[in-house]
Amino acid sequence: MMRWLLLLLGGALLGGIVHLATVMALPRTATHDAYSRLAAGAPVNTVVALQPPTPDNAPMPLMDPAFVSAVCRYDLSAGPLKLTVPVGPAYTSVSFYTRFDVAYYAINDRAAGRRIIELDLMTAEQHNQMPEDVDVTAADRLIVESPSTTGLIAIRALAPEPGLMPMARASLASARCEREDVPKTAK
Amino acid sequence: MRLLIGSLFAFAVAALVGLGSTYFALSRGAAFGSLTIGSWTAWPKSGTSDADPYARATIARTGQLPMALGDGVSFSARADDQGRALDGRCDVVVSGVTPAARFWTLTLYNTAGELVANSVGRYGFTSEEIVRSADGSFAITVAPRANPGNWLPTGGVERYGLVLRFYDTAIGVATRASREVPMPAIKTRNCP
Numbered sequence: 296m297m298r299w300l301l302l303l304l305g306g307a308l309l310g311g312i313v314h315l316a317t318v319m320a321l322p323r324t325a326t327h328d329a330y331s332r333l334a335a336g337a338p339v340n341t342v343v344a345l346q347p348p349t350p351d352n353a354p355m356p357l358m359d360p361a362f363v364s365a366v367c368r369y370d371l372s373a374g375p376l377k378l379t380v381p382v383g384p385a386y387t388s389v390s391f392y393t394r395f396d397v398a399y400y401a402i403n404d405r406a407a408g409r410r411i412i413e414l415d416l417m418t419a420e421q422h423n424q425m426p427e428d429v430d431v432t433a434a435d436r437l438i439v440e441s442p443s444t445t446g447l448i449a450i451r452a453l454a455p456e457p458g459l460m461p462m463a464r465a466s467l468a469s470a471r472c473e474r475e476d477v478p479k480t481a482k
Numbered sequence: 483m484r485l486l487i488g489s490l491f492a493f494a495v496a497a498l499v500g501l502g503s504t505y506f507a508l509s510r511g512a513a514f515g516s517l518t519i520g521s522w523t524a525w526p527k528s529g530t531s532d533a534d535p536y537a538r539a540t541i542a543r544t545g546q547l548p549m550a551l552g553d554g555v556s557f558s559a560r561a562d563d564q565g566r567a568l569d570g571r572c573d574v575v576v577s578g579v580t581p582a583a584r585f586w587t588l589t590l591y592n593t594a595g596e597l598v599a600n601s602v603g604r605y606g607f608t609s610e611e612i613v614r615s616a617d618g619s620f621a622i623t624v625a626p627r628a629n630p631g632n633w634l635p636t637g638g639v640e641r642y643g644l645v646l647r648f649y650d651t652a653i654g655v656a657t658r659a660s661r662e663v664p665m666p667a668i669k670t671r672n673c674p
Contacts, residue, residue, distance in 0.1 A: 302488050306495025313500025318507070318539045325542035332545055348597055350605075356595030357546045359647060360605040361587045385610075386585050386649055390550035396541050399531040401552030403650050405584070442531065449547055453585055453649065455610035 322395045329355050329396050330368070330447055337368045340376060342450065342470045347460075361455070363463040367448040367472035371441060375417035377475045382410050383452030383466040384459045391416070391439060392447040400439050407437070414439055415475070416448070448472060504539075513537035517657055519665040522557040522646060526655045529553070544595060554583065554649040560641075562668040568643065570598075570626060570636035572673040576644065577621035578666035583651035585609050588622065590634055593641050600635035607632060620666075644668070 322328070332355060337343040344365045348358040358364065363383070369376055380389055382404040389412055390401040404412060414437040417425075422440055450470050452463040513536045515527040528537040529551040541548050549556045561567050568574060580586055589606030592598050597605045607622060612632055614620045623629040626638045636642060646666075657663060 298488065299491070302492045303495055306492035307499050309492065309496035310499025310503070313496050314503045314507075317500060317504045318535050321504075321508075321539040322542040325545075327545045328542040329545050329547045348605075350597045350599035353596060355546055356544055357591060357645065359587055359589060360597060361589075361608045388550075388553045388649070390547070390553050392547060392550075393531075395538065396547060397531055397533050397538060398529045398548055398550035398553075401529075401550030403553060405650060406552075447547070451553075453587075453608070455585065455608045 330392070330394055333366055333447065334368060337366055339368055339370045340472060340474065342367045342467075342472050344464070344467060359451075362451045362453050363460065363467050365450045365467045365470055367450070367470075368445075369416065369441075369448060369472065370445050371416065371418050371421065372444050374474055375415055375421050376472055378412070378414050378416060378448065378470075378472045380412040380450050380470040381466045382407075382412065383454075383463040385455045385463075386453040387412065387466070388451050389414075390449045390451070391441065392449065393441070393443040394445045394447075395443075396447070399442055402437075413437065416441055416472075418444060507536060508540050508543050513540060515655065517653075517659065519557070519659045519663055521559040521561055521563050521668045522665045523559070524555050524557040524653075526551055526555050526653065526657065529555070530655070532655075546595065549647065551654060554647055554651055555653045556645055556647045557665070558643055558645045559668055560643045562670045564670070566670055567641060568624075568668075569670070569673065570639040570642050573623060573625040573629070573671040575621055575623055575669050575671055576666050577619065577669070579619050579664050580609075580646070580666060581648065581651065581653055581663045583609075583648035583653075585649045587647050587649075588634070589645045589647070590624065590636065591643050591645060592639055593643065598635075598637040598639050598642065600637040602635060604633075604635055607634065 342365050345354045388403040392398050416439050419440050452467050454460040454463040513525050514534050517524045528548045586609045612620045622632040624634045626636050
């Protein structure tokens with residue numbers, strides 16, 4: 296009897312380890328997370344408009360139907376990216392996610408303070424390699440450091456009423472995320 | 483032989499306890515740092531790079547992109563103020579005022595996080611679309627059949643969840659439930 300109780304206790308302790316291990320491993324093994332779902336239809340370093348969510352078909356669960364969305368799946372291994380998003384009719388936001396869908400930064404149109412959200416996305420290493428004078432001359436240039444080489448940028452524009460949907464869609468249609476045209480100096 | 487049976491038993495217990503608790507924790511949304519006000523719960527920390535392992539696992543499992551904290555905060559409710567699960571066959575009234583935010587939206591989802599089909603193609607409201615009373619408060623009737631005023635159709639589904647999202651708001655990781663964060667009440671009226 297004592298022996299079975301001990302085995303039960305040992306099993307439960309081992310179960311605790313299994314629990315922690317599965318929780319930690321899940322994000323790395325999930326095949327239906329947002330990044331994997333979007334990877335099929337979203338080429339790297341290009342802004343792709345997402346279909347508005349409908350009851351039968353939605354790119355992701357829990358999307359806000361009042362928003363027009365677009366994503367840019369990025370890969371910074373070849374160099375930093377430049378992101379340009381014109382501001383929509385009411386509220387526009389840009390959120391940055393790592394490969395494992397963790398949000399690390401977001402900015403909205405009011406914080407950007409202009410009719411266009413412009414920023415540079417790079418890894419910490421690329422930021423360090425940037426010549427200092429560039430940093431100084433472009434003081435109003437917004438630089439976002441990505442903790443991972445790959446990830447996802449979600450660009451969203453609110454249509455406060457359904458009639459403003461086409462306007463929000465039009466503003467996102469001219470959003471760009473692309474390699475900076477100035478080639479990086481070899482180092 | 484006794485050793486073999488014993489260790490098999492211990493491993494079976496481990497698998498049951500470990501996987502069972504993982505499944506249970508993730509389907510209940512067990513991330514730390516939740517902010518509960520009335521029937522509404524939000525996880526502001528899940529929208530930051532400080533998201534804990536439970537939040538990360540839940541995000542990966544459901545396949546959603548969490549709302550980044552710099553964007554806003556998303557509150558969800560699955561039950562009314564009495565603790566009764568939201569039923570799409572009943573009339574549920576969401577009324578009151580909301581905390582300060584530039585915009586907010588209220589959306590109805592089924593338990594899988596999908597929009598619910600209905601005859602008028604309305605899946606939610608934005609703060610601009612709402613008809614308010616003179617004191618600035620509002621009432622939204624979530625019901626299977628058409629209602630005067632702000633009507634959010636349920637499509638007659640049995641269980642649903644409401645998600646209230648605040649965009650460009652001061653609510654964040656440091657927010658505590660208090661009078662400065664008034665959330666609308668959820669009350670179930672006529673139930674068939």
